[in-house]
Structures are given as structure tokens and as C-alpha cells.
Amino acid sequence: MSWWTIDETHDPARKSWVESANGHSDFPVQNLPYGVFAPAGEAPRIGVAIGDQILDLAACAERGLLPPNVADVCLDDTLNRLLALPIKPRGELRRTISDLLTRTSFRGSLSDAIYPAAECTLHLPARIGDYTDFYVGIHHANNIGRQFRPDNPLLPNYKYVPIGYHGRASSVRPSGEPLVRPKGQRKPPEADTPLFGPSVRLDYELELGVWIGPGNELGDPIAISEAAEHIGGFCLLNDWSARDFQAWEYQPLGPFLAKNFHSTVSSWLVTPEALAPFRLAQPPRPEGDPAPLAYLADVDDQTHGALALTLEVWLSTAKMRDEGLDPVRLSTGPASSMYWTVQQIVTHHASNGCNLQPGDLLGTGTISAPAREGFGSLMELSEGGKRTIELPGGETRTFLEDGDEITLKASAEAPGRATIGFGECRARVLPARS
Template sequence: MSQIFPRSWVASANGHPDFPLQNLAHGVFSRGDLGPRGGVAIGEMIFDLQAALAHDLFTDEARTAAEAAGADHLNGFFALGAAHRQALRRELLALFDEASPHFERLLALSPALLHPMGECRMHLPAQVGDYTDFYVGIHHATNVGKLFRPDNPLLPNYKYVPIGYHGRASTLRPSGTEVKRPFGQTLAPGREVPDFGPCKRLDYELEMGVWIGPGNPDGQPIVIGEAASHIAGFCLLNDWSARDLQAWEYQPLGPFLSKSFATTLSAWVVTPEALAPFRRAQPPRPDGDPQPLPYLFDAADQEGGALDIELEVLLQTEQMRAKDLPPQRLSLSNTLNMYWTAAQLVAHHSVNGCVLQPGDLFGTGTLSGPQAGQHGSLLEMTEGGKQVVELASGESRRFLEHGDEVILRARCKGDGQVSIGFGECRGRIVG
């Protein structure tokens, strides 16, 4: 017998592909004269937490959480941790339920409480102190490694250590922000001296973002069994990459200008509670792969620390827009392609005593699948630019060109579950 799920009196939430009642993602928005403030996505509307507080709609822990989540950034909300977040979610679920005993009052207040998403501007959810980009998509790592080391694509440390590097928090941008083509040094084939100029091999990377909640004291690692409780939520992330700059600069210390010019985030934070129905066992490692070292291994994390999220990349060119053609799907992947869980990333990042703080952001690294049609970057799809991607408009691409807009989407699906999503992560190339 099929399960019956609660419905909302906010009509657009019922059957919404991203923001039904079961999601309740958090973000920061502004509208007209209303400055940036925290809100909750419900269907095609944003629930204004400051307005709800003014009408005394929350109690106890939920009120404390709403005060933090209603601010112009969510760092304070993230810092409160799971108990406050869950208390607020319970009261939001009760408020939005079509069977709410407060339905008539809420409906009367709805012009003050609810803002149409299409009339709002979204901002970064948090003030990001530090941003770390990991490399946990093993199929991406293998595909890229084959381009440079066909006989040995993965270096020995990959299956022991969650590989990562420090990113640049100052150029994190919310979905919809234009992306300027970066300049830098490149070394052309056959040349001994580099040139300076605009990037010619601009690429995207399909990633998830992991928002950090409560941090850790200086010098005190977060143990793997507690690491999941330090995660406040998830988003989509596009780590734009200048492949020609990267090829010249990355040895011996890794990416620098090729990554630091722009990173685009989806605007909504989807909480661990919303994602609970889509938890899965971490996929077993192939025969012969080493088990994680003890500080990275927790039985409960292995049994339910992975997420089943379908990831999609679409591209719309200037010519497509001129011809009124829809965006074209380039690939479809899944977060189950992560070699390490999000909790393992938290445990590893802090194991040396490094301090994580509320609002810090992790990128997972590019999450490609093992098959054609599942690649999370053009570098893989075109085999380093050797092949072309044919588009329905009659165009072709090796790398991104002026006016190209990359759109990332994510969807959680499951038997007997209401599907939820993340909203889009969009960026258009200019210059």
C-alpha cells in the first residue's frame, strides 16, 4: 500500500520538483526594500522568517533557531547544530501542513509571510571563512589521470587520503552570477616560454557543496563517529576551471589562478533531515582496495553515510537562446560516485587539529560516473579537447565559449518517497 504524505496549504508546494513540504531548504533573499534576510523555500514561495517571528509563530528552541536562520547570513544558524535545526523543522512542518490548526490565521498573514521566488534576489547563504575543494569523485580522478598517466591514472595516496586543496572563498558566487573568462599564463604545445592572455579551455565541474555547522576547538579533531553532526546542509557547486592555465601552473603545488576566479553555488541549503530518506550505504570498495584507516572508518557511516542524489548538467548557448531552444543535457551522474563520504571529509580535514568554523564550505570534487554520458566536466567528455561535443543547435564544443550558460540540477528520488531538489546552479560565461 502506497504511503500518504502530508500536503501543504501553500498550493505550489504540492508536487513541486524541488521544494515540496518535505524539503524546507534554507537560504538568504531580498525583495524590494527588504534587505537580505533568511527564508525557507516552500513551492514557488519564500517564507520570511523575520516576518514569522514578528507574528510570534515559533516557540522555545525553534524560536532561537528561527532568529538565527532569519538573519542576513546563516552562520549563526549553522552553529546551533542539529537539535535546534530539527526543532525549527518540526514547527515549520506543522505550520505549512494543510491540516494545521492555525491555517486560517496563516492564510490571512500569507501576504506578509510569503514572497514569490520570482520577485526575490538570492544571496550566498553564509559568510564563508574557508573553502576547501576535495577530489572524491573516483571516476573523474581516473579519467583525468588517464589523460596524463595512461598506465597509472591514480596516484598511490588516492585510496588512502581524501585529496583536497584550499580554495578561494572571496570568489564564491550565488547561482545566476555571470562568470568572467579569466586571464593568466599558458604554455602552448611546442613552446618553451608561456604567453599571457584569456583562457581558451574554460570548463565546468559538477560538484556538491557541504556546509559546515558546529566547528571544533583548536587542536581537537572531529572523530569520524561524530563528523556527520558537524554538517549543516548541502548545495550544488560548479568549480569553474581554466584548464590551460591549470596545465601550466599545477606542478608542483596544484591549482591556483585556474580555480580561484569563480565558483558558483546553488542558493538553497538542503538540510540533513530533508535528505534522511535518501541515505544509502557507502558503495563497497573494489576488491583489492585498502580499507580506510581507523580514524576514517565508522560502521554507521559506512551503512548510511552516502547520499543518493541524481546530478544533471545542462548547457544553453547564445544560439540556442536565439532559436528558443531549451538547454541540452550533457551528462547525468549521482553522488553515489563519491569514493569518500561527507563525514570522512570532515574527519580528515580536522584530524591534524585544523579548526573548522560554521559556514565553512567543502566542495566534493567532480562527481562523474563510470559510463559515457556521466562525465562531470568537458575535459573528460572531450578527452582533453581531442573530441567534440555535438549540440542539437548544430554547434559543437570542446570547451566553453562566450555566452554559454551551464546549469546544474540535482534531484533526490526514492521508492515511496516525495522527490526533493536543490534549485538550479547557473552561470553564464561573459568575455
């Protein structure tokens, strides 16, 4: 059994007795993402998004409705132990939940285990032991590189190594929690010495987040042919960036305060099983590019390693909200615009014997499409601050201002399949603290 097996849970004709799920753009019964939620005044517990409702998985476990070999982990207040499950019991749990939500005989017995999502608080899905951000968006890497090295945007290692750096797990926050504008050092070109203060070039980054499932022991690498078995789920990730801090501090050791102040993830963990119908061939490398080294080369990964996801970025300013204007879409493009697959970054991360653990988070790095309408950051859209972006109501932007709210969205579509989505990855910028 593999997580990309397509079964009855993916049937587009399958309907739920939770009426709002039928035709829901994000959470139809074909999705069934996991999260951690708390009804008003109650403790957090594990739930499943279904339409505009949440199924209390802990209540299902307490009533003996879940497979005995997985019921215990569904009583936790994080997804870490659920993520650690092997593929077979994970599939059994998915099929059971699908049956609970489609068989009308369960409507009455589960009516008190269904909560309106709008009345609940969503928490981080897992306790994050470590967070690593990669740089696999080839078009983003080229666009940023050209701003600093017009004749040679990519460094020589890019096409051999999935480039990554260790971020800060403690500052990862769920969708909806605002971020405070960071302070740090920046050195404007006209200044003789650096300045300290709030960032004036605050940016978002459109990324996919990858939740690690079963881990590996310290010293034991993960083979590329087995990497998919170590992926527990996916989310949207906004790895906010202070571009002015980054330009000053990134040499010689890479990002630091420019990146570790806040990262936002969508609250629902979309399982690999839910994404099974949406696997794609990895885009071929340009002619003349080197083939991946042997430890990163796998025929199945190249044939099915990409995902048919459409990504979007939306912006709402304080003025737009005051005037009743709808958010404006800044960009849209495919998630397949990645030079390395998710399985390759998992394998590379563990290739030196690094131990990955259930609940660890990996970021793909900014995903940009080849054309401007698919650029995944303001650094690209504004060409490093040289080009203003026109907004409704007469406003313009080059980078984010206080009160701006960024929302990332993603949807998976394939012929003959029900569309599923990731929910929102949203946060609003608050002023720097004195």
C-alpha cells in the same frame, strides 16, 4: 536524536497550503531548504523555499511563531548562526516550519510573509570563512589521470587520503551571477615560452557543496562517528576550471589561478534532515583496495554515508537561446560515485586539529559516473579537447565559449518518498575583460 531521523515532516502525504509546493519537483513541504533572500527594494533576510514561493522566516520570528531558543538566529541576514545550532533545536525548527506551512489556520496570518521567488533576489546563504575543495570522485580522478598517466592514473596516496586543496572563499558566488572568463598563463605544447591571456580551455565541474554546521576548536579533531553532527547542509557547486592554466601551474603546489577566479553555488541550503530518507550504503571499494585507516573507518558511515541523488549538467549557448532552442543535457549520474563519504572528508579535514567554522564550505570535487553519459566535466567529455560534442543548431564544443550557460541540477528520490531537489546552480560565461 540524529539528523537522519525520519519523522512526520517527511510524510509523502503531507500537503502545504502553498499550492505550488504540492508536487513541486524541488521544493515540496518535505524539503524546506534555507536561503537568504531580498524582496525588491528590501534588505536581505532568511527564508525557506516552498514551491515557487519563499516564506520569510524573520517575519515568523518577529510574530513569535518559532521556538524561542532559535527565533533570534532567524533574524540574521546570513545562515551562519543557524548553521551553528545543534541537531535537536535544528529539528525543532524544521518541525515548526513544516506545521506553519501545512496547517491551514496559518494561511491568513502568514499571507504577507510569503513572497514569489521570481520577484526576489537570492544571496549567498552564509558568510564563508574558508573554502576547501576535495577530489573524491573516483571516476573523474581516473578519467583525468589517464590523460596524463595512462598506465597509472591514480597516485599512490589517493586510496588512503581524501585529497583536497584550499580554494578561494571570496570568489564563491550564488547561482545566476555570471563569471568573467579568466586571464592567466598557459603554455601550449608548440610554444617555447608561456603566453598570458584569456583561458581557451574553460570548463565546469559538477560537485556537491557541503556547508559546515557546528565547528570544532583549534586542536580538537572530529571523530568519524561524530562527523555528521558537524554538517549543516548541502548545495550544488560548480568549481569552474581553466584547464590550460592548470596544466601549466599545478606543479609543485597544485591549483591556483586555474580555480580561484569563480565558484558557483546553488542558493538554497538543503538540510541533512531533509535528506534523511535518501541515505544509501557507501559503494564498496574494489577488491584489493586498502581499507580506510582507523580514524576514517565507521560502520554506520559505510552503511548510510552516501546520498541517493541524481545529478545533471545542462548547457545553453547564446545561439541556442537566440533560436529558441532548449538547453541540452550534457550528463546525468548518481552522487554516490564518490570514493570517500562526506563524513570522511569532514573528519580528515579536522584530523590535524584544523578548526572548521559554521558557514565554511567544502566541495566534493567533480563527481562523474563510470559511463560517458555521467561524466562531470568537459575535460572528460571532450577527452582533453580531442573529441567534439555535437549540440543542437549545428554547434560543437570541446570547452566553453563566451555566452555559454551551465546549469547544474540535483534531485533526491527514494521509494515511497516525496522527491526533493536543490534548485539551480547556474552561471553564464562573459568575455574576458580588457
